[in-house]
Amino acid sequence: xxxxxxxxxxxxxxxxxxxxxxxxxxxxxxxxxxxxxxxxxxxxxxxxxxxxxxxxxxxxxxxxxxxxxxxxxxxxxxxxxxxxxxxxxxxxxxxxxxxxxxxxxxxxxxxxxxxxxxxxxxxxxxxxxxxxxxxxxxxxxxxxxxxxxxxxxxxxxxxxxxxxxxxxxxxxxxxxxxxxxxxxxxxxxxxxxxxxxxxxxxxxxxxxxxxxxxxxxxxxxxxxxxxxxxxxxxxxxxxxxxxxxxxxxxxxxxxxxxxxxxxxxxxxxxxxxxxxxxxxxxxxxxxxxxxxxxxxxxxxxxxxxxxxxxxxxxxxxxxxxxxxxxxxxxxxxxxxxxxxxxxxxxxxxxxxxxxxxxxxxxxxxxxxxxxxxxxxxxxxxxxxxxxxxxxxxxxxxxxxxxxxxxxxxxxxxxxxxxxxxxxxxxxxxxxxxxxxxxxxxxxxxxxxxxxxxxxxxxxxxxxx
Numbered sequence: 001x002x003x004x005x006x007x008x009x010x011x012x013x014x015x016x017x018x019x020x021x022x023x024x025x026x027x028x029x030x031x032x033x034x035x036x037x038x039x040x041x042x043x044x045x046x047x048x049x050x051x052x053x054x055x056x057x058x059x060x061x062x063x064x065x066x067x068x069x070x071x072x073x074x075x076x077x078x079x080x081x082x083x084x085x086x087x088x089x090x091x092x093x094x095x096x097x098x099x100x101x102x103x104x105x106x107x108x109x110x111x112x113x114x115x116x117x118x119x120x121x122x123x124x125x126x127x128x129x130x131x132x133x134x135x136x137x138x139x140x141x142x143x144x145x146x147x148x149x150x151x152x153x154x155x156x157x158x159x160x161x162x163x164x165x166x167x168x169x170x171x172x173x174x175x176x177x178x179x180x181x182x183x184x185x186x187x188x189x190x191x192x193x194x195x196x197x198x199x200x201x202x203x204x205x206x207x208x209x210x211x212x213x214x215x216x217x218x219x220x221x222x223x224x225x226x227x228x229x230x231x232x233x234x235x236x237x238x239x240x241x242x243x244x245x246x247x248x249x250x251x252x253x254x255x256x257x258x259x260x261x262x263x264x265x266x267x268x269x270x271x272x273x274x275x276x277x278x279x280x281x282x283x284x285x286x287x288x289x290x291x292x293x294x295x296x297x298x299x300x301x302x303x304x305x306x307x308x309x310x311x312x313x314x315x316x317x318x319x320x321x322x323x324x325x326x327x328x329x330x331x332x333x334x335x336x337x338x339x340x341x342x343x344x345x346x347x348x349x350x351x352x353x354x355x356x357x358x359x360x361x362x363x364x365x366x367x368x369x370x371x372x373x374x375x376x377x378x379x380x381x382x383x384x385x386x387x388x389x390x391x392x393x394x395x396x397x398x399x400x401x402x403x404x405x406x407x408x409x410x411x412x413x414x415x416x417x418x419x420x421x422x423x424x425x426x427x428x429x430x431x432x433x434x435x436x437x438x439x440x441x442x443x444x445x446x447x448x449x450x451x452x453x454x455x456x457x458x459x460x461x462x463x464x
Contacts, residue, residue: 017095017096017173017174017237017317019174020092020096020174020313020314020317020318021096021317021318021321021323021326025314025326025329025330025333026333028314029307029310029311029314029330029333029334029337030337032174032176032310032313032314033176033306033307033310033334033337035176035177035180036176036179036180036305036306036307036309036310037303037306037307038180038306049190049191049194050065050190050194050212050215050216051065051292051295051360052359052360053194053195053198053199053212054198054209054212055360055361057145057198057208057209059288059361059363059366060140060141060142060144060145061142061145061208061209062288062291062292062360062361062366063138063142063145063146063287063288063291064138064141064142064143064144064145064146064147064148064149064209065145065146065149065209065212065291066275066287066288066290066291066292066295067133067136067137067138067142067143067146067275067287067291068133068146068149068150068153069291069295069298070136070268070271070272070275071125071132071150071154071268071272072150072153072154072157073268073271073298073301074264074265074267074268075118075121075154075157075160075161076160076164076302077264077267077268077301078117078121078261078264078265079114079117079118079160079161079163079164079165080164080167080168080305081260081264081301081305081308081392082257082260082261082263082264083113083114083117083164083165083168083253083254083257083258083260083261084114084164084165084167084168084171084257085168085256085257085260085308085312085392085395085396086252086253086254086255086256086257086258086260086395087106087110087113087114087165087168087169087172087253087257088168088169088171088172088309088312088313088316088395088396089172089256089312089316089395089396089398090106090110090172090249090252090253090256090316091103091106091110091168091169091172091173091238091316092172092173092174092312092313092315092316092317092320092396093252093316093317093319093320093398094106094252094320095172095173095237095238095317095320096316096317096318096319096320096321097320097321100238102249103172103173103237103238104238104239104240104241104243105241105243105246105249106169106172106238106249106252106253107169107231107238107239107240107241108240108241108242108243108245109245109246109249109250109253110165110168110169110253111162111165111166111240112245113165113250113253113254113257114161114162114164114165115158115161115162115165117161118157118158118159118160118161118162119158121154121157121161122154122155122157122158125150125154125157126151126154126155129146129147129150129151129154130143130147133146133147133150135276136272136275136276136279136287137275137276137278137279137280137287138279142287145209148208148209148210148213149209149210149212149213150213151210151213152210152213152214152217153213153216153217155217156213156216156217156220156221159217159220159221159224160220162224163220163223163224163227166224166227166228166231167179167182167183167223167227169231169236169238170227170230170231170236171309171310171312171313172238172312172313172316173236173237173238173313174237174310174313174314174317175236175237176309176310178227178230178236179227181226182223182226182227182230183223185222185223185226186219186220186222186223187219189218189219189222190215190216190219193215193218193219194211194212194215194216196211196215197211197212197214197215198211198212198215199211255398256395256398256400259400259401259404260391260395260400260403262404262407263391263400263403263404263407266404266407266408266410266411267407267410267411269411269415270410270411270414270415270438271294271297271298273411273415274290274294274414274415274418274435275287275290275291275294277415277418277419277422277431278290278369278428278431281422281428286365286366286369286428288361288363288366288369289357289363289365289366289367289368289369289370289371289373290369290370290373292356292357292360292361292366292370293353293356293357293369293370293371293373293374293377294373296345296349296356296374296378297377297381297384299345300342300345300381300384300385300388301388303341303342303345303385304338304341304342304385304388304389304392305388305392307334307337307338307341307389307392308334308338308388308389308391308392308393309392310334311330311331311334311389311392311393311396312392312393312395312396313396314327314330314396315327315330315331315393315395315396315397316395316396316397316398317396318330319396319397319398324455324456327396327397327455328450328451328453328455330393331390331393331394331396331397331450332447332450332451334389334390334392334393335386335389335390335393335447335450336386337389338385338386338388338389339382339383339385339386339389339443340382341385342381342382342384342385342386343379343381343382343385344382345378345381346377346378346379346380346381346382347378347379347381348378349374349378349381350374350375350376350378350379353370353371353374353375353378354367354371356370356374357370357371357374369428372428372429372432373428373432373435375432376429376432376433376435376436377432377435377436377439379436380436380437380439380440381439382443383439383440383441383442383443383444384439384442384443385443386443386444386446386447387403387406387410387439387442387443387445387446387447390403390443390446390447390450391403391407391446393450394450394455397455399454399455401454402445402446402449402450402454403446405445406441406442406445406446406449407442409438409441409442409445410438410439410441410442411438413434413437413438413441414434414435414438417434417437417438418431418434418435421433421434
């Protein structure tokens with residue numbers, strides 16, 4: 001039998017935690033998700049804002065951003081979605097089980113974990129950015145632009161990890177509003193700051209593509225400061241306290257976060273390696289088109305994260321309280337919502353690809369490659385959203401084996417399969433069709449496995 005929450009423990013719980021355990025699933029999920037989804041989409045738009053401004057610098061600058069974007073997006077996915085999900089899951093499970101002291105202690109442990117990982121990943125790209133971007137097809141002016149942008153954003157990468165550690169702690173308590181408000185503030189500042197630093201005004205010098213990176217670093221610092229103030233002010237359910245460091249709490253974060261990081265790396269490597277395949281076959285103009293088209297796929301990640309962060313909190317809290325059936329219902333409900341949203345976006349992009357690509361340039365080679373990508377991959381975006389939402393739900397459950405397996409299969413089909421198809425047919429269109437098939441497999445396999453009950457051991461009773 002699964003454990004049930006003692007009445008005394010329930011009585012001591014914060015009302016926010018009790019709502020996660022007992023309120024109706026669909027209204028609770030939507031109430032938590034809609035502001036988060038709106039604001040995470042706004043955060044994703046920061047990349048689009050920069051891309052639009054940088055496109056005015058020419059195709060080489062646009063290709064340079066396309067080379068850097070998978071790596072920088074990987075930092076956001078690792079710090080917020082992977083290790084950040086491990087942080088939120090650990091906090092949620094501690095609160096769900098009534099372990100308030102552990103939940104408080106997890107704040108310091110979360111900050112230390114993310115700072116260490118942020119420093120390590122910054123060093124990787126600052127030291128080896130050149131070889132990485134050359135391997136992805138960068139050359140000449142596009143490679144030079146990539147390095148100018150990369151060196152700035154990765155110099156400030158530590159702030160991304162710190163900001164997402166703080167946001168993940170707060171989301172683990174079921175509070176999606178405060179991180180959303182902090183992100184809104186950052187986006188609002190980026191809109192005027194990015195062109196000011198890129199093109200200059202008055203005594204402010206034009207920094208070119210590096211100015212876009214500087215704007216991202218400055219707004220990230222502001223968001224981190226707002227979230228730190230909220231926790232330190234005592235308004236958060238959990239508090240930052242001086243506490244002895246405990247191996248068990250680091251393990252509680254990393255046993256979910258480390259496995260989730262592998263899944264995130266799979267997604268990022270898939271995009272980076274596919275960019276390399278496109279670049280080797282068709283050159284920098286095609287990379288610009290593929291990168292601009294694929295940016296819409298990356299836009300889905302923060303959109304689904306807006307839904308996924310509540311799923312981590314809801315599933316984790318219910319797992320912690322022993323309410324397994326309710327946790328599974330939450331996961332499958334969230335997956336259905338994510339599928340509907342992302343499939344609608346993918347179909348629209350497949351039908352009207354020029355409406356998206358035309359925002360960023362008119363180069364014929366860029367448009368042709370981007371349109372081929374969106375027409376073949378867009379219709380499978382729903383399966384990407386389905387799989388990604390269930391990945392977040394699996395973080396809440398602390399069970400990431402199947403998301404890891406499904407991600408590995410996606411990467412194998414997309415990269416190895418795409419390379420073979422390109423070698424045999426010489427057609428980027430067929431290569432993009434292979435990428436779409438990989439997304440379909442990713443979502444379908446993960447949904448089937450979780451619905452079949454792989455989170456729970458055979459014979460284990462489920463309550464809730």
